[in-house]
Amino acid sequence: MADHRYDVIIIGSGAAGLTAALNLADTRKVVVLAKGALSEGSTAYAQGGIAAVLEPGDTFESHIEDTMVAGGGLNNRRTVEFVIEHAPQAIERLAALGVPFNPGDGPSGDRWHLTREGGHSHRRIVHVDDATGSAVQQALEKAAAAHPNITLVTDMAAIDLVTGRHAERYSGDGRVRGVYALHRPSGKVALFTARATILATGGAGRVYQFSTAPRGASGDGIAMAWRAGCRVSNMEFNQFHPTALYNLEVKNFLITEAMRGEGGQLKLPTNHRRFMPRFDSRAELAPRDVVARAIDHEIKRLGLDYVHLDISHKPAEFVMEHFPTIYAKLLTLGIDITKEPIPVVPAMHYTCGGVVIDLDGRTDLPGLYAAGEVTQSGLHGANRLASNSLLECFVFGEAAAKHILAHWDEFPDPGVIREWDESRVRDSDEDIVVQHNWREIRRFMWDYVGIVRTTKRLERALHRATLLQQEVDDYYGNYRITSDLIELRNLVVVATLIVRSALARHESRGLHYTLDYPEMLPEAVDTILVP
Incomplete structure (x- = not known):
């Protein structure tokens, strides 16, 4: 495939990228690369909504405080203030793009209906029924497709960032000049070059066996940035959503937090009794890490496969009106949520760590920016507050774009880059190796690096990851590249980063809970890994 030259390359087609x-x-030629279809990223799966201070009586200070409390004090306060103060404008811009947020119906004449989720002290979540992400994705895609300066390219799996090491005239300046990407249908590798590149590749949910993340969430951006020389931070903080549907046929179906916000109760299937009040005074409205650990504890204590989430005590009309998508979906599986409980289990949901960025979305490498779940911006700390994630995408997607435009004259032309060389590799006759190693990573991460950890389990995981890294590197060096191989190579890197970060944290804070260090240290310090 020929060279593709643009002003800016954006890797990822979700909320942050678009x-x-x-x-x-308006002033630059942009290409957006999607690994699969445009809507296949995490944005379209987000059910809950977007948090912003919109209710009378609510304040920025209150939203900031809720975010800091959920984040175990590890958040960067400047980042939290920056994102939360920009939230109302972000909502306005989405509404202007045509996102049909549920209208308000309260006596105070609120413009939009606001719901409340765990960890929030006010109702501040704007939403489109229980399928907000999908509505946002559609509006952004429509606007991007209509813009003459935006080229949307699907089925392009990014392999590695292009730096001065790939230039015809070698340079060690670390400046990112573009990306090599695999066109999945043809198997050909294309070179995309630009003055600036933005990573908006999402998280690494698929490194775990049970996950709510889409299949493409294999930590590609984190792994590529690490290989290119960026620092990575706080990878030990993996948010497990407490309530994914337990169903052996249906994978990744999430039961939104808003169901607990509207009165849903967690109960044991054995005696139909609630158990959350034993663990936390906020009961079902405790932050996600508390709820996930409580469910994990009960499942292990009683040898269960799942627990129940029950909202059937509410009027049927109320349930169907608030959760139409979930109601319809579960009805096809023989579960009527207006009459019976839902079997749920925790599942990996969100990567709170990632590539280190500043308030302009800049990474450590010149010419490389990042936004959204791929980053560690300082917003989430040790645990993300519900509905702050889409918000981060909008605020940092815009911040990165603004910084690039303001400093455009400082970005040099990418120059002449060497073509992708596959003259010394051959087609693999052993794809089973890729499939087996993919399954092995996800299994040992679930068993050894899950919701509750121990040093011994983490050491076992690191040993496995190190062996797999050698196997994958050897395989990568000898065989022609495939989409599955790209993802496996990235998953091994991300798994190793998670385990190394977890071993380095000798305390329990937020989402990192270890039986060997159950106390929280007085000082909150980021875990930073340097390549």
């Missing part, structure tokens, strides 16, 4: 594209495209 927001950045729309903010750049």
